[in-house]
Amino acid sequence: MKRLFTSELSRRKVVQQAGLGAIGATAAAHGVSSSATAAQEPVRLTWLLDLPESEMIANAFMERNPGIQVDVELVTFREVFQQNQVRLGSGADNPCIVAVDAPLVASYGLRGWLVPLNDHFSDEQRDVWVDALVDSGTYEGQFLAPPIWNSTQLLYYNVALFEAAGVTPPGPDERWTWEQIAAAAKQLTSGDVWGFQFEQPNRIYQLQPLPQGKGAPVIGEDGLSVEGIITSPEWIEAFTWYSNLYNEWGVAPKGEVDVQELFVNQKLAMVVRGPWAIKALSDADLSFEWRAAPHPYWENGDIVVPTDSWHLGVNPNCQHVEEAIRFVQFASSEEAGQLWYDTGVMWPPQEPLLEQIINNPENNDGPGKAYTIAAEESQHAAPRAQTPGYLEYEDILSSAFEDIRNGAVVEETLAAAEQRIQRELQKYRNA
């Protein structure tokens, strides 16, 4: 009876013997045990993700690889993390293809949830991607998950609201400072119009340029400590400014009302959002003009822009590891990057594609210029904290940012968050 409640295959064994030989052997052993019927039916790979467009990539792969079927399991963004935790944590064989948020590569790698892929991606293949993303996909020297998408952030603004308030907007190549943003937001806020908002106002992904732009780190060098970091003067200054947006100056809305809806209904003058907004705004048939500008920075500070997105890894307990690796190779290739980009929803991680976007004459001015700006922002990309405790780190910071936004005292809130993160990271320091 005990066997019913324990997972058959220990994934750790596979990980320890990392090389291809071991994986091949395991796959072969599975082939034998899963009996002769498998020969007739297509190999089935499960892929859990949050984006409907994934079907298109799965279909493209299946056309090129007859005999392999990729089953896309769609869940919401937040559920991807929960499902991964439970399924991979209990040693299940699905999903075969694991969606990993860039900063979680370390966490999944430490737990042995991903097959090392060093031997399956040549140096030339890895050179195709933006450098920062190759780093994100690597943990302790093992390349675990290639990037399939990328992200960046730009400033979008409503031209009509700027005109109405008599404020001159930034030019297409003009990078505003956060100080300028606050000053303009104060002038733009009136009646039921808000001056400014972040797309994801309580996530470290979106907010880390605030302390980083002042030269502060977001985590200790070993990735296992935040002592003195989150309570540093830079962090306090950055988040006092952030708090002022919502409380002191009241130029940004509290709550979780969709920025897309606020912006298209002309209730929001400026928003910092990802490149997926370009298509969403172009498709919205708006009665006003909008433009984009580079991501803001602090006066005399560093230029730091959020980056990264999903990577793909392979579950060591998958029954068809080799086929799964082949799929991951395809989904992260330049060919697939072009397909993703053509949907208008995802941003490619491959440098040649970014160059193409910049060189496309349609992207020289007007709303299309936003694509060029987004592609150019890659050079300022700063990846998120590299720590096996990223989930804890992010969750605790999210609560802290939300509290600050709702008016909590900045110093106290950050100090409490620092303590709590430090406490949760303890388990990795001991491991």
Added chain:
Amino acid sequence: MSTNQSRHQLQTRETTVITADNTDTRPVALSTTRHQPGATRPGERMLATLLYVLLIVMALIVLAPLEWIMASSFTTRETVWANVLPFSWRALLPEEFTLAGYRGIFAEGFGRVILNTMFVGLTTTVLSVIVGSTAGFAFARFDFPGKTVLWVLILLSLMVPYEATVIPAYTLVNNLGWTNSWQALIVPAVANGTVIFLFRQFFAEIPQDLIDAARLDGAAWSRVLVGIVLPLTKPVVVTSAIIVFLAQWNSFFWPMLVAPAEEYRVVQVAVSILGVQQELRYWDLLFASATIAAVVPLALVLPLQKYYVSSITGSGLKG
């Protein structure tokens, strides 16, 4: 012994039981005069007015958010937020009536999703009522060694949150090879501690004479349960069926975990996925699917209300 006979016997029986239980009551007069609504006394009228005011206020609290979701589901994607930023009364009535949201979700296979969930919900309900009523009957009407221990175990099964057992339960599903199957959705939900508890509480109220009489007539215990006890406790059967069905209709995390394939997709999973795309939400699809997710169980549950309506001649079984 027929059901009608037993019910008749129960009705004659109850007056005696009541007299015996409420020892301070003087002989009970079985008056048939009934209090009429809106009667003459001014105090009564004021009370009635007060009750109506209370009912209307409560009805508004219940209806307002539901009405808004429903109105939004008939509004175009572009205008759904226009009257909410800031909130205006116009948001409660769609300006341009459209079925686009509904067309959208059915194009995405929501019809199949409803059938899936109905199948899972109804199958679980039938099995759960059978398993729950037999177990509840054992606890309510028998004395046997180990009864207390087993009863504590039933309470334990209902006290431990599912989230705390999800990993071992999921591992079991995997090892049985049940991932992506109907049984993974149905079987774990069949034995329900709440339902057993509920049946036990109500079965304990049935007068012993009735059961004794049936037993003397030679009825098997299963016959006593099916022929006498269950017909007398229809409101409980209905309530159990409703809670099991709703629990299945509303379940989200477990189906997403054990049966993620599209052919097994159930309502709440579909509601969460439809209209969500990275940082964008298609609100019309979301509101339309939320509306249907509420309307379907209501269409099933509301007709069952008749079992709750206080009937003057009611076949009371309180003893």
Added chain:
Amino acid sequence: MTKVERSVPYLFLLPAMILLLFWRYIPIAMGLRESLYSNALSLTGAKTFVGLDNFRYLFDDPVFWSSVRVTAIFGIIVNPLQVALALALGVLVNQSLRGIGIFRTILLLPVAISINVAALAWGLALDTNYGLVNGLLEAVGVARQDFLRDPDQALPTMIGIVSWIGVPFWTLFILAGLQGIPHEVLEAARVDGANRLQTFLHVTLPLLRRVLLFVLVADTIANFTLFVPPYLLTRGGPGNSTNLMMYDAWKRGFVYGDLGSSAAMVLILLLVMAVVVIIQFLALRPQH
């Protein structure tokens, strides 16, 4: 009694117990056993027995204690409130008033609404800037409220949202119980000169004892194990003010990957729950 006769109750219990054994008891034992082991973080995957370390870790954690406090306040308010309101609502819609059928239908509607949809609707309706409720308040000259974003209002607001579904749900059971009270009994009390309150207290309530026990126990358990509203609406904030124990335990296990302290927290919750439930059984036991 024959051998066959003696086996009858066990046969009736068999299907339920077998299903519970596999789907509840073994998973429960395995899940709670984690509380004595360290989380398997190392690549070797070996679980180490750590005795009561996970409990000590919790007892040293101020967040754990604040979660205990929040859960206690929540439980002390929400359980009596829901049971009392469900009882009142049950009695109210059971009255023979004109048009009561319509009200009964309306007031029972939330029963069919999933907690996900309810949380979505109320989350939006209670928004500080754009919510329906603040629109209403403003219309009658009351200042806008932060509700779920205010550390003092968040817990009461959550109690309100949870009760919006909970009260109609538990009313179903009260109605099923009231349905069993013969009209003649109530009529008899009236004839004896008892007023409405006396009838309610001395006739209706005692006859509802078993149903009330069920509602009280089941409601208490449901509220102790609640985690969806904090998950969807507040993530335990602001300032941990809605960080219910079950949500905290869930977060430790499935977000922080710390199954050990998560299981320890569930076990503590379970013990507290058991004490409360035992008291409820004793308080409402048959008085013979």
